[in-house]
Amino acid sequence: MNILQINSSARTQGSQSTVLANELTARLLAVNPGATVTLRDLAVTPHPVLDEAALHALFTPADARTSAQAERAALDDALIAEIQAADAVVLGVPMYNFGVPAQLKNWIDAIARVKVTFAYTDKGPQGLLTGKKVYVALTRGGQYRNTPADTQVPYLKTVLGFLGMTDVEFFYAEGLNMGPDAAEKGLAFARAQIDEAVHA
Template sequence: MNVLQVNSSARVFENDQGSHSTRLANELSARLLADHPGATLTVRDLARQPHPVLDESALGALFTPADARSPEQAARVALDDALIAEIQAADVVVLGVPMYNFGVTAQLKNWIDAIARARVTFQYTEKGPVGLLTGKTVYAVLSRGGVHRDTPTDSQVPYLRAVLGFLGMTDVHFVYAEGLAMGPAAEAQALASARAEIAALLSRSEEEATA
């Protein structure tokens, strides 16, 4: 089993300090590796390795035939190719997803823009779009300063379900760490609740796999 972990916080997690979403994503990935001897882990940390935005020059490179690209264009497309190769090789995807201003981070949006490529990770047919990144399980660890679960202020879950599903990833599970900015007691409770959700999700997955 190949596990791909994508940390999308703008903050690094180091010496047990920093991003809560990365902390919890690390713990979820560690549990997966412990439960599946021989599994491999690839970590794409977008705080340490920010991915460039999809701008006019990037679009120009993507729409230029490969054999006609300048060295600069080829290098830009190669950055996206590397992310696409990682997601194609993954059996399980672990996303660390903090909430910034009611949405996903710019870091995560840049990653999504990089992996969403027509005729590679999705394609349009006469019956509509078809996602090509199928057969994967996704765990999205959501960290929020406030409480947004199942309310109109949670734009992250609908967006992630839509875009991941568009790419073929429909087996998506969400873990919530909410109220992290509401004081030390609320923070501790949020982390404990998220860890309990992780344990329950992975235990259920193991039971289903052996049923």
């Protein structure tokens, strides 16, 4: 098994979503001896935003790119290679202003490439990143699960499913900014979910 862990917090230290993602990966390693892990921390190594220069690079044929364009496209190619090789994906996702972190959106923009990770067919879009299990550790300061304010889960289900990753499981740590007791309860709930989902 190849495990790809993506930490999307803006924090390099003290991130609760990263703590839970680490625990998820450790659990997967415990039940899958011999598994390998690729870790990409988007706070340590931020991926560039999809801007006009990046679009020009990606839509220019590889043999016609300038050196700068080739270098920019190669950054996305590296992320695509990682997700293609993964059997399991662990995402650590805090909630920022009711959405996913910009760091995670940049990663998604990088791995979503037509004819590579999805294709348009006469029957509609087809995801090409199939056969992967995705685990998402969600951390929130308030309580948003199953409310209209939770835009993260619908978005992630949609975009991951569009790319072919339809087996997605979410773990919720909520109320983390509502006092020590609420935070402890929220983290305990997420860990109980992880225990139930990933066990020998």
